[in-house]
Amino acid sequence: MKKFYGIVGHPVIHSFSPAMHNAAFKTEGIDAEYKIFDIAPDSPESLANFCYEVDLNHIAGFSVTMPYKQAIMTYMDHYDPLAKLVGSVNTVKIEAHEDHGAPLLLGYNTDATGALAALNEKIPLSPGVKVLVLGAGGAARAIVYGLKECEANVHVFNRTMDKAEALADEFEVESIDYRLITKEAHFDIIINATSVGSTPLPKESILQTHQIDKDTVVMDLVTNPVDTQLLKEAKKAGARTIDGARMLLHQAAGQFEIWFGKPAPLKAMEEALYAKMKQF
Ligand code: ATR
Numbered sequence: 001m002k003k004f005y006g007i008v009g010h011p012v013i014h015s016f017s018p019a020m021h022n023a024a025f026k027t028e029g030i031d032a033e034y035k036i037f038d039i040a041p042d043s044p045e046s047l048a049n050f051c052y053e054v055d056l057n058h059i060a061g062f063s064v065t066m067p068y069k070q071a072i073m074t075y076m077d078h079y080d081p082l083a084k085l086v087g088s089v090n091t092v093k094i095e096a097h098e099d100h101g102a103p104l105l106l107g108y109n110t111d112a113t114g115a116l117a118a119l120n121e122k123i124p125l126s127p128g129v130k131v132l133v134l135g136a137g138g139a140a141r142a143i144v145y146g147l148k149e150c151e152a153n154v155h156v157f158n159r160t161m162d163k164a165e166a167l168a169d170e171f172e173v174e175s176i177d178y179r180l181i182t183k184e185a186h187f188d189i190i191i192n193a194t195s196v197g198s199t200p201l202p203k204e205s206i207l208q209t210h211q212i213d214k215d216t217v218v219m220d221l222v223t224n225p226v227d228t229q230l231l232k233e234a235k236k237a238g239a240r241t242i243d244g245a246r247m248l249l250h251q252a253a254g255q256f257e258i259w260f261g262k263p264a265p266l267k268a269m270e271e272a273l274y275a276k277m278k279q280f
Contacts, residue, residue, distance in 0.1 A: 001058060002031050002032060002033065002058070003031070003032045003058055003059070003060040004032065004033055004034075004035060004057065004058050004059045004060065005021060005032055005033070005034045005035070005059070005060060005061050005062055005063075005259065006018075006034055006035035006036060006037045006059070006062050006063070007034075007035075007036055007037060007062065007063040007064075007065060008037045008039060008047070008050065008062050008063065008064050008065070008068055008072070009037075009038070009039070009064065009065035009066055009067070009068055010038055010039055010040055010041055010066075010067065010068075011038060012036050012037070012038050012065060013036065013038065014224070014280070015036060015065070016223070016245075016248060016273050016276050016277065017034065017063055017065075017252060018034045018035065018036060019272040019273060019275070019276035020248075020249065020252045020269040020272050020273050020276075021034035021063075021252065021255075021256065021269075022034050022272070023265075023268045023269055023271065023272030024252075024256050024264055024265050024268060024269050026268070027265040027268040028260070028262075028265055030260070032060070037050060037062065039068070041067055047068060047071060047072065047075070048075065051072075051075040051105060054094050054103060054105070055094070055102070055103045059094060060093075060094050060259065061091070061092060061093045061094055061255075061258075061259040062091075062092050063090060063091060063092075063252075063255055064089055064090050064091070064092060065090065069088035069089060069090055069138050070087065070088050070089075070138065072089050072092065072107070073087075073088070073089055073107060075105055076089060076092070076105050076106065076107035077104040077105050077106065078104065078105075078106050078107070079106075079107045079108075080106070080107065080108040080109065082108070082109055082112065082145070083107045083108050083109040085145055086109045086111070086112060086138075086141055086142045086145050087138070087141055088109060088111075088138045088141070088142065089107035089108065089109055090108070090109050090110055090111055090251065090255075091107070091108040091109065091110050091254070091255045091258055091259075092105055092106065092107055092108070093105075093106045093108065093258055093259055094106075108255075108258050109142060110250075110251040110252075110254030110255050110258070111138075111139060111142035111143070111247075111251055112142040112143060112145050112146030112149075113146065113250070113251070113254050114247045114248075114249075114250035114251025114252075114253075114254055115142065115143045115146055115191070115219075115221070115247050115250075115251075116146045116147075116150065117247075117250035117253075117254075118219065118242055118246035118247040118249075118250050119189065119191075119217070119219060119242065121242070121246060122217050122240055122242055123188065123189060123217045123240075125147070125150040125152060126150075127150065127151035127152070128151065128152070128153055129150070129152045129153065129188045129189065130152075130153045130155070130186070130187050130188045130189070131147055131152045131153065131154050131155065131187060131188065131189040131190075131191065132155045132156075132157065132176065132181065132187040132189070132190045132191070133147070133154060133155070133156050133157070133191050133193055134157050134158070134190070134191065134192045134193060134194050134196075134206050134207075135156075135157075135158055135192065135193035135194035136156060136158035136160070136163035136164045136166070136167045137163075137193065137194070139193040139221055140156065140158070140167065140193035140194075141167060143191055143193055144156060144167060144171050144173060145171060148171050148172070148173065152189075154171070154173035154174065155173065155174045155175070155176040155187070156168050156173060156174070156175050156176065157175070157176045157177075157178060157181060158175075158194075159194070161175070161177075164176075181207065181211050182211055183210065183211060183212060183213045183237075184213075186213045186215070186216070187213070187216050188215075188216065188217065189216065189217050189218075189219065190207070190212070190216055190217075190218045190219070190234075191218075191219045191220075191221070192206055192207075192218075192219070192220045192221060192222065192228075192230050193221050194206055195222065196222075196230075197220065197222050197228040197229050197230050198222045198223075198224050198225075198228075199224045199225065202224075202225050202228070202229065203229055204229060205228070205229035205230040205232075205233050206230060207230060207233060207234075208233055209233045209234075209236040209237045210237075212233060212234050212237035212239050213237070213239065214237055214238030214239055215239070216234070216237075216239045216240075217239065217240045217241070217242065218230065218231065218234035218239050218240070218241050218242070219241070219242035219243075219246075219247075220241070220242075220243060220244055221244045221247055222244050223243075223244035223245060223248055226243045226244055226245050226277060227243065228243070228244075231243060245273060245274070245277065248273065249266070249269060249270055249273055252264070252269060252273075253266055253269060256269075
């Protein structure tokens with residue numbers, strides 16, 4: 001019987017995930033369809049209902065995005081240790097329960113591995129590599145965790161300093177004052193994990209050209225738009241850049257691998273992602 005997958009979030013109407021996953025299913029000959037499950041935040045019980053009714057609706061797995069990456073954890077029967085450490089779930093796999101038939105919901109997080117894979121395309125993550133992470137929300141948390149695993153020398157900046165300090169303490173990294181983000185401080189990698197530069201304020205940039213060294217690789221996780229003002233500032237500084245589409249692709253590939261236990265057809269997913277992005 002045909003199985004369903006999809007993305008749970010709000011708003012998700014413009015998500016690129018259906019294009020990537022449906023292309024992967026087609027390439028691999030998998031009889032499944034990936035849909036959009038838009039759940040309005042003013043009715044929290046619908047998230048619960050959605051989780052309780054997965055079996056009924058033939059749902060075999062789903063992606064989770066804002067604002068439910070933390071809230072969904074309540075409904076998981078098991079978490080992957082990485083999801084627990086990161087504190088959020090972006091991937092759920094449904095498994096049949098042998099004893100009483102009610103399915104098990106297994107929670108995973110592919111944001112950290114997705115970000116590292118995107119970085120690895122441009123720069124080797126060798127121990128001691130000096131990285132500045134901007135932000136202290138869910139995305140920043142996943143990335144700081146992943147970077148620590150690579151023994152990177154991580155510094156965290158956040159508008160709300162307390163949050164940066166708490167994150168830095170938890171993962172035993174440094175927190176940093178905005179005034180210390182200079183070209184001279186030289187970071188090998190700078191990652192924007194804040195929402196600064198996203199629609200409806202696409203002209204904003206969390207850093208300016210004069211703060212960025214030409215030997216830095218600047219990655220922005222913002223995907224609306226993909227060519228952000230921060231990446232424009234970085235290019236003006238002569239730095240190399242990685243846009244949010246690369247992480248989007250690799251975190252989706254990680255989801256496919258969790259659901260089907262085999263490598264994702266990356267090329268097909270990439271083509272579908274870029275074709276979809278052209279429509280916007
Ligand atoms: P996500 O799960 O995508 O990381 P989040 O948890 O809401 O989303 O985190 C958003 C991040 O963007 C936070 O680090 C937030 O900073 P605060 O903790 O100070 O709120 C950051 N952010 C959002 N708007 C910002 C702005 N205008 N200037 C600087 N940082 C901003």
